[in-house]
Amino acid sequence: MSSRSAHKATVAPPPPLHSRPxxxxxxxxxxxxxLAREGLRFLHQRERFIASLVRPLVWLFIFAAGFRQVxxxxxxxxxxxxxxxxxxxxxxLAGMILLFSGMQSSLSMxxxxxMGNMRTLLVSPFxxxxxxxxxxxxxxxxxxxxxxxxxxxxxxWGVKPPPLGYLFVLPxxxxxxxxxxxxxxxxxxxxxxLENFSGIMNFVIFPMYFASSALYPLWRIQEASPLLYTxxxxxxxxxxxxxxxFAFYGQVEWTSLAVVLGFTAVFxxxxxxxxxxxxxxxxxKQEMGGNA
Amino acid sequence: MRKxxxxxxxxxxxxxxxxxxxxxxxxxxxxxxxxxxxxxxETMEVVDTxxxxxxxxGITVSHDGKFIYLCASDDDTVEVIDTSDYSxxxxxxxxxxxxxFVLSPDGKTLYVANEDDNLVTVIDIENRSVVTEIPVxxxxxxxxxxxxxxTLVNTSETTNMAHFIDTETHQITHNVLxxxxxRFAEFMPDGSEVWVSAEIGGTVSVIDNETREITHKITFExxxxxxETIQPVGVRITDDGTKAYVALGPANRxxxxxxxxxxxxxxxxxxxxxxxxAFTPDQKTIISTNGISNDVTFIDVETDEPIQSVTVGQQPxxxxxxxx
Numbered sequence: 001m002s003s004r005s006a007h008k009a010t011v012a013p014p015p016p017l018h019s020r021p022x023x024x025x026x027x028x029x030x031x032x033x034x035l036a037r038e039g040l041r042f043l044h045q046r047e048r049f050i051a052s053l054v055r056p057l058v059w060l061f062i063f064a065a066g067f068r069q070v071x072x073x074x075x076x077x078x079x080x081x082x083x084x085x086x087x088x089x090x091x092x093l094a095g096m097i098l099l100f101s102g103m104q105s106s107l108s109m110x111x112x113x114x115m116g117n118m119r120t121l122l123v124s125p126f127x128x129x130x131x132x133x134x135x136x137x138x139x140x141x142x143x144x145x146x147x148x149x150x151x152x153x154x155x156x157w158g159v160k161p162p163p164l165g166y167l168f169v170l171p172x173x174x175x176x177x178x179x180x181x182x183x184x185x186x187x188x189x190x191x192x193x194l195e196n197f198s199g200i201m202n203f204v205i206f207p208m209y210f211a212s213s214a215l216y217p218l219w220r221i222q223e224a225s226p227l228l229y230t231x232x233x234x235x236x237x238x239x240x241x242x243x244x245x246f247a248f249y250g251q252v253e254w255t256s257l258a259v260v261l262g263f264t265a266v267f268x269x270x271x272x273x274x275x276x277x278x279x280x281x282x283x284x285k286q287e288m289g290g291n292a
Numbered sequence: 293m294r295k296x297x298x299x300x301x302x303x304x305x306x307x308x309x310x311x312x313x314x315x316x317x318x319x320x321x322x323x324x325x326x327x328x329x330x331x332x333x334e335t336m337e338v339v340d341t342x343x344x345x346x347x348x349x350g351i352t353v354s355h356d357g358k359f360i361y362l363c364a365s366d367d368d369t370v371e372v373i374d375t376s377d378y379s380x381x382x383x384x385x386x387x388x389x390x391x392x393f394v395l396s397p398d399g400k401t402l403y404v405a406n407e408d409d410n411l412v413t414v415i416d417i418e419n420r421s422v423v424t425e426i427p428v429x430x431x432x433x434x435x436x437x438x439x440x441x442x443t444l445v446n447t448s449e450t451t452n453m454a455h456f457i458d459t460e461t462h463q464i465t466h467n468v469l470x471x472x473x474x475r476f477a478e479f480m481p482d483g484s485e486v487w488v489s490a491e492i493g494g495t496v497s498v499i500d501n502e503t504r505e506i507t508h509k510i511t512f513e514x515x516x517x518x519x520e521t522i523q524p525v526g527v528r529i530t531d532d533g534t535k536a537y538v539a540l541g542p543a544n545r546x547x548x549x550x551x552x553x554x555x556x557x558x559x560x561x562x563x564x565x566x567x568x569x570a571f572t573p574d575q576k577t578i579i580s581t582n583g584i585s586n587d588v589t590f591i592d593v594e595t596d597e598p599i600q601s602v603t604v605g606q607q608p609x610x611x612x613x614x615x616x
């Protein structure tokens with residue numbers, strides 16, 4: 001069955017039990033269902049949970065150990081005194097978890113589409129944007145849980161931001177997760193096949209992560225290469241990292257906030273448009289092969 | 293409604309009570325800047341800079357907080373600064389190249405180490421006169437005095453000894469050989485022990501004040517740092533005698549040592565080439581001078597976490613906090 005019929009199902013749902021449009025309660029039930037499914041999927045895939053933690057922890061334990069002395073020479077805001085490299089890269093690693101998880105959810109959407117699970121979601125009588133946003137929220141919730149587990153382990157490794165920082169960082173993580181998740185969703189609408197995910201790794205995740213302030217402060221990058229500095233400044237992931245970094249210390253980095261909000265809006269609208277079979281990119285793609 | 297309000301009021305009062313009633317001033321001698329930086333310890337901001345003599349190093353404050361005594365090493369004098377208006381009131385006859393000194397517990401006598409002359413000069417502050425000069429080892433530097441004022445300990449950098457001096461007779465009673473280049477001597481608040489840091493040896497020797505023998509030797513080890521970069525200099529012990537802080541020079545760390553077990557509990561990251569330390573009078577904060585990064589770092593004594601670093605003049609060397 002092609003997803004074109006799924007689209008039909010959305011347009012003409014089975015005879016509704018209620019004649020009036022769905023209320024907020026129904027929307028919430030739907031949201032809860034999607035959240036529960038994503039949560040269950042995550043809990044059942046312990047390997048995925050461990051894998052998502054291993055990556056940043058390897059960076060923290062191994063990479064940061066070798067670079068411990070890198071930052072001992074300068075104080076960069078929001079830090080008020082000298083910090084170890086582990087402390088510096090922790091916000092970047094939190095961002096890394098969100099980035100990978102955003103891309104992973106894009107992978108899972110491609111997988112769902114290929115395996116046909118996507119139809120289950122798309123036959124729902126709720127508007128497509130709502131379904132996509134729900135799926136996004138589910139993904140963000142799961143990735144924030146991952147970040148907190150990572151932060152707990154980092155605490156034992158000596159990375160101890162102020163206790164209230166763990167609370168302040170929550171909205172920053174949420175917003176960043178939303179931005180990276182909608183980027184993933186937008187990308188997933190562009191990917192035709194599962195195999196193309198490695199392309200995302202090479203062309204999206206790695207450049208975004210490395211050409212940002214996650215690993216080195218921008219002043220140091222500027223010293224090394226003005227071109228790289230310009231690229232880092234243009235990279236939205238830099239602003240994700242800085243937003244998280246400042247939030248740990250109870251501060252709002254307004255530029256980062258504005259950039260992250262802006263990109264979230266752009267990616268989200270892009271993803272919703274791209275997933276709308278009647279208009280966006282999906283129509284074109286279906287012609288090329290909706291059936292795997 | 294009444295209960296939450298009273299709780300709130302109680303909390304507010306508690307908050308007001310717990311915050312320091314008055315801000316203390318920290319005075320930092322800048323060895324190359326020929327100045328003293330004044331920092332409000334509550335706001336951790338620089339409030340003033342005092343121009344002083346050449347190469348200011350050792351710095352201390354009178355017990356009533358009215359005067360600062362400062363070793364202007366290259367001017368061969370100890371300057372007296374009025375803390376009310378930061379004017380230089382005059383000099384004390386310190387002898388040549390004073391580096392570090394200690395004030396007697398009664399506040400009347402200043403014991404100065406004259407690095408170039410291998411002497412300890414005893415100064416009567418009131419009369420601004422030299423009482424006597426005590427010959428000690430080569431390159432004397434560290435000066436510590438027992439809480440009862442009866443024993444003075446001077447360390448000589450090249451002789452590698454801690455000299456115990458009777459303050460009544462002004463005679464050396466004991467010489468204790470410690471590790472290479474001893475820099476600083478600090479008594480336990482109960483007078484039972486003297487802690488002597490050795491810069492090149494990389495150790496702190498704990499000397500029993502009764503037997504005048506070394507009972508413990510504290511060593512330091514920081515992962516990722518070469519042992520030769522760990523150079524203990526300034527030492528400070530809390531008033532309750534539970535914790536000692538040791539500035540580790542180019543290791544850019546302050547070691548926190550448990551005085552019961554003599555084990556290092558933590559290394560606090562501060563600026564470059566950390567040299568001397570000073571507590572605030574409430575013992576909530578300890579301040580380190582970081583000579584190469586030209587700043588001082590405030591460390592919370594309860595958590596041993598660095599709070600903030602403040603830029604001061606060129607090459608900060610010593611620090612003291614006024615008692616009021």
